[in-house]
Amino acid sequence: MTKKQLLAVAKEHGTPVVVIDHEVIRRSYAGFRRHLPKVQAYYAVKANPAPEIVRTLYQAGASFDVASLPEFLLVHENIKRLPAKERQDFIWDKIIYANPIKPKETLEALDEYKPLLTYDNRDELMKIKRYAPHAGLVLRLRVPNTGSMVELSSKFGCDSGVAVDLILEAFRTGLVVEGLSFHVGSQCTNFENFVQALNIAAAVMEEARSRGHEIKILDIGGGFPIPYDTHVKPFRELATKINVEIERLFAADIQILAEPGRFLVATAATAIARVIGKAVRDGKPCYYIDDSVYHTYSGIIFDHCQYHLKAFRKATTEICTVFGQTCDGMDTISQSEALPKLEIDDLLYSENIGAYSSASSTWFNGFAPAHVVHVNQ
Numbered sequence: 376m377t378k379k380q381l382l383a384v385a386k387e388h389g390t391p392v393v394v395i396d397h398e399v400i401r402r403s404y405a406g407f408r409r410h411l412p413k414v415q416a417y418y419a420v421k422a423n424p425a426p427e428i429v430r431t432l433y434q435a436g437a438s439f440d441v442a443s444l445p446e447f448l449l450v451h452e453n454i455k456r457l458p459a460k461e462r463q464d465f466i467w468d469k470i471i472y473a474n475p476i477k478p479k480e481t482l483e484a485l486d487e488y489k490p491l492l493t494y495d496n497r498d499e500l501m502k503i504k505r506y507a508p509h510a511g512l513v514l515r516l517r518v519p520n521t522g523s524m525v526e527l528s529s530k531f532g533c534d535s536g537v538a539v540d541l542i543l544e545a546f547r548t549g550l551v552v553e554g555l556s557f558h559v560g561s562q563c564t565n566f567e568n569f570v571q572a573l574n575i576a577a578a579v580m581e582e583a584r585s586r587g588h589e590i591k592i593l594d595i596g597g598g599f600p601i602p603y604d605t606h607v608k609p610f611r612e613l614a615t616k617i618n619v620e621i622e623r624l625f626a627a628d629i630q631i632l633a634e635p636g637r638f639l640v641a642t643a644a645t646a647i648a649r650v651i652g653k654a655v656r657d658g659k660p661c662y663y664i665d666d667s668v669y670h671t672y673s674g675i676i677f678d679h680c681q682y683h684l685k686a687f688r689k690a691t692t693e694i695c696t697v698f699g700q701t702c703d704g705m706d707t708i709s710q711s712e713a714l715p716k717l718e719i720d721d722l723l724y725s726e727n728i729g730a731y732s733s734a735s736s737t738w739f740n741g742f743a744p745a746h747v748v749h750v751n752q
């Protein structure tokens with residue numbers, strides 16, 4: 376969006392405000408499908424659970440990855456509400472519940488939908504057998520997350536050495552393992568993680584086949600990076616690597632899916648905040664804005680993501696600190712931003728803030744989450 380459009384939104388809705396451009400979401404989805412034509416995109420709802428985004432991506436052709444029962448119901452409810460002509464045939468295998476650990480109450484509630492669920496250990500398998508016996512299973516493998524911005528491999532995924540035992544055990548109890556999955560870590564800029572993960576999955580699939588079990592689904596997870604800075608190599612380079620490995624390692628009739636979250640929504644959003652206070656501390660200009668790391672900038676804490684702030688007017692810049700609006704000292708958005716001299720009520724904006732931002736906003740100190748405005752829906 377242009378600066379003029381952003382200023383118009385701030386004028387109409389006030390601040391703090393997050394603008395989400397659905398045209399950018401549609402473009403990201405189309406780009407993902409174009410570069411990875413064999414891979415169906417299951418949008419990871421956790422990245423940004425705005426119902427408007429779920430509807431836009433559903434209409435574009437996406438399926439969904441959910442991490443909880445509320446996310447599952449959010450997808451269900453929002454798709455039901457679409458006018459008949461825009462609805463595809465909604466089938467439950469358009470959703471994967473990809474959180475490997477699930478409360479038993481969630482399993483009980485999901486069972487009637489014959490869901491596709493991930494697991495990565497024997498205790499979870501037994502729980503699924505008892506509370507969701509109609510589920511299809513996807514075994515989550517542990518794969519290298521080297522260099523990824525958010526590391527997931529210490530929390531989830533079974534070692535490849537025990538993978539086939541977990542597959543055999545599932546079949547022995549009467550469940551069906553339909554697929555294998557992995558996650559290379561979020562914002563994965565080290566593309567070798569994908570190459571290694573695909574090789575690990577292919578070896579497990581081959582061993583399962585040799586023990587009499589054909590696995591038909593490969594879920595290559597999320598992790599597809601967006602260009603927060605110029606060091607991130609283009610997506611087409613990653614896609615070429617993935618396509619080559621898929622062609623080399625897997626049978627042509629295998630179903631391949633991915634769970635992109637960040638890639639589909641991060642670049643679609645811009646946050647606009649207002650300077651509400653200023654001070655000079657240790658000789659350095661400090662600005663206080665009406666958003667915070669407990670709100671839109673929560674990704675600084677939970678997503679390990681550094682967002683930059685920009686001013687609307689061009690002028691000589693100086694290094695300054697930008698704090699959030701809460702009383703917490705940890706609520707520091709940046710200790711090193713290059714900004715012009717600012718006055719109270721000046722506006723600042725941050726781009727590429729659509730993933731893991733509003734999603735984890737709180738009401739800390741009584742401040743409400745930023746207003747979200749959807750454009751080009």
Ligand SMILES: Cc1ncc(COP(=O)(O)O)c(C=O)c1O
Pocket residue numbers: 419422440473474527558560561562596597598599634635636637638730
């Ligand atoms: C199981 C699973 N799938 C998909 C995603 C989305 O990952 P990303 O936003 O990196 O694409 C995550 C993120 O944590 C995840 O845990």
